[in-house]
Amino acid sequence: MNVIIKKLFEDKNLYTEKTISVNGWVRTIRGSKHFGFIELNDGTYFKGVQIVYDDSLSNFQEINKLSIASAITVIGVLILTPDSKQPFEIKSAKIVVEATSNSDYPLQKKRHTLEYLRTIAHLRPRSNTFSAVFRVRSLVAYAVHKFFQERAFIYTHTPIITGSDAEGAGEMFKVTTLDLLHLPKTEDGKINYSKDFFAKDTNLTVSGQLEGEAFALAFKNIYTFGPTFRAENSNTARHAAEFWMIEPEIAFSDLNDDMKLAEDMIKYIIKYVLEHAPEEINFFNSFIDKELLERLNNILNADFSRISYTEAIDILLKSKKEFQYPIKWGADLQTEHERYITEEVYKKPVFVTDYPKEIKAFYMRLNDDKRTVAAMDLLVPGVGEIIGGSQREERYDVLVERIKDLGLDPEDYWWYLELRKYGGVKHAGFGLGFERVIMYLTGMGNIRDVIPFPRTTGSAEF
RNA sequence: UCCUCAGUAGCUCAACGGUGGAGCACUCGGCUGUUAACCGAUAGGCUGUUGGUUCGAAUCCAACCUGGGGAGCCA
Numbered sequence: 001m002n003v004i005i006k007k008l009f010e011d012k013n014l015y016t017e018k019t020i021s022v023n024g025w026v027r028t029i030r031g032s033k034h035f036g037f038i039e040l041n042d043g044t045y046f047k048g049v050q051i052v053y054d055d056s057l058s059n060f061q062e063i064n065k066l067s068i069a070s071a072i073t074v075i076g077v078l079i080l081t082p083d084s085k086q087p088f089e090i091k092s093a094k095i096v097v098e099a100t101s102n103s104d105y106p107l108q109k110k111r112h113t114l115e116y117l118r119t120i121a122h123l124r125p126r127s128n129t130f131s132a133v134f135r136v137r138s139l140v141a142y143a144v145h146k147f148f149q150e151r152a153f154i155y156t157h158t159p160i161i162t163g164s165d166a167e168g169a170g171e172m173f174k175v176t177t178l179d180l181l182h183l184p185k186t187e188d189g190k191i192n193y194s195k196d197f198f199a200k201d202t203n204l205t206v207s208g209q210l211e212g213e214a215f216a217l218a219f220k221n222i223y224t225f226g227p228t229f230r231a232e233n234s235n236t237a238r239h240a241a242e243f244w245m246i247e248p249e250i251a252f253s254d255l256n257d258d259m260k261l262a263e264d265m266i267k268y269i270i271k272y273v274l275e276h277a278p279e280e281i282n283f284f285n286s287f288i289d290k291e292l293l294e295r296l297n298n299i300l301n302a303d304f305s306r307i308s309y310t311e312a313i314d315i316l317l318k319s320k321k322e323f324q325y326p327i328k329w330g331a332d333l334q335t336e337h338e339r340y341i342t343e344e345v346y347k348k349p350v351f352v353t354d355y356p357k358e359i360k361a362f363y364m365r366l367n368d369d370k371r372t373v374a375a376m377d378l379l380v381p382g383v384g385e386i387i388g389g390s391q392r393e394e395r396y397d398v399l400v401e402r403i404k405d406l407g408l409d410p411e412d413y414w415w416y417l418e419l420r421k422y423g424g425v426k427h428a429g430f431g432l433g434f435e436r437v438i439m440y441l442t443g444m445g446n447i448r449d450v451i452p453f454p455r456t457t458g459s460a461e462f
Numbered sequence: 463u464c465c466u467c468a469g470u471a472g473c474u475c476a477a478c479g480g481u482g483g484a485g486c487a488c489u490c491g492g493c494u495g496u497u498a499a500c501c502g503a504u505a506g507g508c509u510g511u512u513g514g515u516u517c518g519a520a521u522c523c524a525a526c527c528u529g530g531g532g533a534g535c536c537a
Binding site (some may be wrong): 016028030031032034035037039050052054067084085086103104105106108109111112115116118119170171186222228232233234235236237238239241243244245246292324334335336373383384385386387388429432433434435436437446447458 | 463464469472473474485486487488489492493494495496498499500511528529530532533534535536537
C-alpha cells in the first residue's frame with residue numbers, strides 16, 4: 001500500500017506494524033558499516049519520515065552511498081518509536097532507487113543564508129524554510145477563497161491586460177506586439193497604437209478595482225484574487241514587480257463595513273493557518289521570528305485600533321519623538337511615522353482613516369468636511385501597510401469634479417462613470433497584498449522569500 | 463532612483479599593507495540506534511570586474527557589477 005507521508009502523520013495508528021511503501025527524496029542519510037538512517041521527505045508534509053535500513057538489503061552498498069536528493073521508494077513496516085525524536089519510523093525491507101542525485105547538490109545539510117537560497121530558487125522549495133513558506137502560501141490562498149465563499153462573495157477575474165492607463169496606482173508594464181525596432185508612428189511623431197494588437201495602448205494591470213466595482217454593482221459582494229504588476233523601480237524588502245492582490249468590493253456598504261470586513265478576513269486567515277499548519281508556524285517561531293506565535297495569538301484576541309489621519313498627526317506631534325521627516329497635516333505619513341504608531345503606540349494592527357484628499361486617489365469618497373476622503377490604510381507591526389482601501393465616490397458630479405481636478409480626462413472613465421448613473425449605490429473595497437500577509441504570518445522579512453520565483457527590479461531569473 | 467554596508471574554497475566566515483586560513487560540504491577510510499550523527503585522512507583559491515597608489519594590495523583609492531539593509535513609491 002503506497003502512502004503519502006502526510007497520511008502517516010495524520011493517522012499513524014492505521015499503519016502501525018503494517019507493511020507500506022513510500023516515495024520520496026533523501027534529505028539526509030547517516031550510514032555506518034551494517035546499517036543506516038535516511039530522512040525521507042515526499043513534499044506532502046513539512047516533516048519527513050525516518051527510514052531504517054541494514055545490510056539485509058540486497059542493495060545495501062548502493063543505498064549506503066546515496067547522495068542527498070536521491071529519489072527512492074521504500075517498502076517496509078511502520079514502527080512506533082515513542083522514545084525517540086520522531087514518533088515513528090519505517091524499517092525497510094526493500095529500497096528501490098528511482099533517481100540518483102549528485103555530490104555537488106547545492107543544498108547542504110546545514111544552515112544556508114536566505115540570500116544564497118534565492119540564487120537557487122529552483123531548489124530552495126526543498127529546504128525546510130521554503131517548504132514551510134510555500135505550504136503556508138498555499139493554505140492562505142485557500143483560506144482567502146474559503147472566507148469569501150462562505151460569505152457569498154463572487155470570485156471575479158478582472159483583466160490582466162488593461163486598456164486603461166489611468167488607474168493611478170503606479171508605473172505600468174507595457175503590453176505590445178509591435179516591432180520595437182520599427183515602431184509605427186503617427187503624423188505628429190508619436191507611436192501609432194492603432195497598429196498594435198489591441199489597436200490601443202495597453203498595459204499589465206496594477207489593480208482590478210475599477211472592474212471590480214462594476215461587478216460589485218451587479219453581484220453586491222465580490223472579490224478578485226490575482227496577479228498584479230507594478231513597474232516601479234522599487235528596491236525594498238516589501239515590493240515586487242509581480243505580486244498577488246486580493247481586492248474585495250462591497251455594495252450597500254461604507255468605510256466602517258469595509259474595515260470590519262478587512263479585520264474579519266485577517267483574523268480568519270490567521271486562525272486558519274494556526275489550525276492547519278502548526279508544524280510550519282512552530283518552525284517559523286523557532287528559527288525565523290521568536291515572537292511570531294505570541295503576536296499572531298494576540299491579534300486574534302484584540303480589536304484592531306481605528307484612528308483618523310488627523311488623530312494620527314496629533315499623536316505624532318505629541319510624541320515628542322525625533323522624526324527624520326516633519327509632521328504636518330496634509331503630508332503623507334512616512335514609514336517611520338507608520339511604524340511608530342503601529343509598533344510603539346498601539347503594538348497591534350491599526351486602521352488609519354480619512355486622509356487629506358490631495359494625497360489619495362480620485363475615486364475615494366469625499367467626506368463632508370471637503371478636505372478629507374473616506375480612505376483607510378491598515379498598518380501592522382513589522383510589515384507596514386498591508387491593506388489600502390476606501391469607500392468609493394458614488395456621486396456622479398463629485399466624481400467628475402475630482403477627475404478633472406487631478407487633470408484626468410472624464411472621457412477615459414466613461415464606463416466607470418456610467419456605473420454611477422445606473423443604481424450606483426454607496427460601495428467600498430480594499431486591496432490586500434497577498435505576499436505581505438504571508439510575510440506577516442511567517443515572520444519572513446523579505447517579499448522575495450515568500451514568492452516562488454520572485455520578479456523584482458533587475459531580476460527575472462528562473 | 464538616493465543613502466549605507468558587503469563581495470575571500472561549493473556554503474558560512476577569518477586574515478585588514480609583507481608567503482591566504484577554519485568549520486561544514488565533497489572524495490576516501492572507520493564506526494551496531496543515528497537524527498545539522500560521530501572519528502580520521504585527502505583535495506579544494508588569478509580574494510566580484512577594471513584601473514590606480516605602493517618595493518609589495520584580499521587589505522588603501524576610483525569606477526562598474528552583484529547582493530544585503532534603509533528611504534521614496536505602494537500592496
